[in-house]
Amino acid sequence: KQEVTQIPAALSVPEGENLVLNCSFTDSAIYNLQWFRQDPGKGLTSLLLIQSSQREQTSGRLNASLDKSSGRSTLYIAASQPGDSATYLCAVNGGNTDKLIFGTGTRLQVFP
Amino acid sequence: GAVVSQHPSRVICKSGTSVKIECRSLDFQATTMFWYRQFPKQSLMLMATSNEGSKATYEQGVEKDKFLINHASLTLSTLTVTSAHPEDSSFYICSARKTGGKEAFFGQGTRLTVV
Numbered sequence: 569k570q571e572v573t574q575i576p577a578a579l580s581v582p583e584g585e586n587l588v589l590n591c592s593f594t595d596s597a598i599y600n601l602q603w604f605r606q607d608p609g610k611g612l613t614s615l616l617l618i619q620s621s622q623r624e625q626t627s628g629r630l631n632a633s634l635d636k637s638s639g640r641s642t643l644y645i646a647a648s649q650p651g652d653s654a655t656y657l658c659a660v661n662g663g664n665t666d667k668l669i670f671g672t673g674t675r676l677q678v679f680p
Numbered sequence: 681g682a683v684v685s686q687h688p689s690r691v692i693c694k695s696g697t698s699v700k701i702e703c704r705s706l707d708f709q710a711t712t713m714f715w716y717r718q719f720p721k722q723s724l725m726l727m728a729t730s731n732e733g734s735k736a737t738y739e740q741g742v743e744k745d746k747f748l749i750n751h752a753s754l755t756l757s758t759l760t761v762t763s764a765h766p767e768d769s770s771f772y773i774c775s776a777r778k779t780g781g782k783e784a785f786f787g788q789g790t791r792l793t794v795v
Contacts, residue, residue, distance in 0.1 A: 609789070668726070
């Protein structure tokens with residue numbers, strides 16, 4: 569059974585810092601991995617999608633890497649801003665099941 | 681773009697009544713939609729996979745007679761919480777994939793409170 573874990577569970581940093589959020593999964597047979605952002609009481613916004621054949625994806629200040637063999641992904645946020653404050657979720661798609669299995673989330677707070 | 685609209689965003693109902701939540705893909709067709717439940721400060725738990733024109737596939741532990749799912753068209757799936765009880769109070773979120781696509785797009789979520 570696929571299990572997805574995110575570390576740290578919570579993170580509070582001053583504005584301007586570069587951040588690394590970690591995601592690990594137990595079954596490396598994934599089709600893709602997706603990073604999401606969730607604001608309190610809201611739905612999810614897709615940030616980055618990495619296919620299993622890819623090593624990384626970039627969008628603006630965000631960079632996500634994937635090491636499928638070791639079951640790890642990282643989300644790198646450069647020059648963090650207060651507007652980045654949210655919960656960040658990673659989710660893996662097991663391919664043959666077509667389901668997204670979500671991690672436990674990292675609650676990020678960036679203070680001015 | 682790929683927009684998924686979920687309605688209502690917030691609903692309060694009395695115990696014993698039923699509540700219907702709609703999930704629409706506004707600018708794409710979605711053969712498959714997914715329904716999730718999220719408890720406060722916890723991650724999303726998949727409840728069921730909804731396939732257009734066929735019965736939904738429920739995850740282990742989810743009562744199919746309590747959480748009725750209908751996916752009658754390529755742009756609409758509904759989740760009906762029947763005979764709702766306070767323990768059903770939660771945040772329900774749907775997602776959809778474009779037919780043939782792999783990226784998931786999510787609705788805004790529905791906050792259900794059963795009193």
